[in-house]
Amino acid sequence: MAKILIHKKRKETIEGKERVISKFKKYYVADLTRDFHCNEGVLKKNAFKKKQAKTNMGFTFSIFDAQFCDEYWRMTRGPQTIPLKDIGVIIAITGLNKNSIVVDAGTGSGALAIALANLVKEVHTYDILDEHLRIAKENIEKMKIKNCFIKKHDVTKSIPQKKVDVLILDLPDPYLVVKHAMKVLTSGGWFISYSPHVTQVVDFCKEVEKQEDLFIVKTIELIEREWDIEDRKARPKTQGIGHSGFLTFVRKIG
Ligand SMILES: C[S@@+](CC[C@H](N)C(=O)[O-])C[C@H]1O[C@@H](n2cnc3c(N)ncnc32)[C@H](O)[C@@H]1O
Numbered sequence: 025m026a027k028i029l030i031h032k033k034r035k036e037t038i039e040g041k042e043r044v045i046s047k048f049k050k051y052y053v054a055d056l057t058r059d060f061h062c063n064e065g066v067l068k069k070n071a072f073k074k075k076q077a078k079t080n081m082g083f084t085f086s087i088f089d090a091q092f093c094d095e096y097w098r099m100t101r102g103p104q105t106i107p108l109k110d111i112g113v114i115i116a117i118t119g120l121n122k123n124s125i126v127v128d129a130g131t132g133s134g135a136l137a138i139a140l141a142n143l144v145k146e147v148h149t150y151d152i153l154d155e156h157l158r159i160a161k162e163n164i165e166k167m168k169i170k171n172c173f174i175k176k177h178d179v180t181k182s183i184p185q186k187k188v189d190v191l192i193l194d195l196p197d198p199y200l201v202v203k204h205a206m207k208v209l210t211s212g213g214w215f216i217s218y219s220p221h222v223t224q225v226v227d228f229c230k231e232v233e234k235q236e237d238l239f240i241v242k243t244i245e246l247i248e249r250e251w252d253i254e255d256r257k258a259r260p261k262t263q264g265i266g267h268s269g270f271l272t273f274v275r276k277i278g
Pocket of ligand 1: 136
């Protein structure tokens with residue numbers, strides 16, 4: 025199992041003045057059979073068995089096993105992935121859990137499918153492009169996910185999986201999938217569309233409104249703003265994620 029190394033920097037000297045800071049340096053170490061070289065010096069390979077160790081330059085590192093959240097960032101990114109902030113709100117609103125059957129389309133890099141497979145019973149994910157399916161398959165294997173089933177399929181034609189608790193779309197024309205979603209969602213099931221453009225949202229909502237057995241719960245845009253906190257210098261970071269996408273939440277009745 026890979027290891028994470030964290031060096032917590034507590035003080036910094038600028039122009040002769042020492043100040044308390046809270047910065048950290050993080051490294052992911054996949055090969056535990058060799059010494060690890062970094063800007064802070066060399067950490068001997070036998071250090072990976074310990075919880076804490078010092079480099080030859082005297083920097084102390086805390087050491088722990090890499091977790092799902094650490095591995096997640098090492099996936100290959102091909103097509104644009106859904107940011108974690110948007111995945112988080114999908115999980116919170118739908119309440120998906122270890123019994124849920126989830127459908128995800130298009131697969132893209134597989135980021136959403138993998139994040140959800142870590143929590144639910146099964147994820148069935150579909151894409152039309154071989155190259156994207158290849159990237160996603162590799163990511164699923166790398167992440168050692170066993171309950172994510174990937175298939176080449178155009179979801180504007182049909183949805184192969186039945187009794188779906190949560191169906192999530194991240195593709196160019198989600199409105200074309202509404203009539204198929206109707207047939208496969210369980211009563212009370214959730215149907216979510218993630219789109220970067222509000223014109224896609226408008227087309228999607230128009231199509232949903234035509235269906236008696238579907239109702240729109242809400243459309244949201246989630247803005248994440250990270251702050252720098254350094255002593256009394258506390259303000260939003262100048263750079264961050266701007267707009268990612270709109271999320272429309274729909275439910276099935278009947
Ligand atoms: C932005 S990516 C999805 C990213 C994915 N949600 C993730 O987090 O990694 C959109 C994907 O939708 C796929 N796609 C487009 N139309 C499709 C369709 N009709 N059926 C299935 N997949 C489709 C594209 O090939 C592309 O891989």
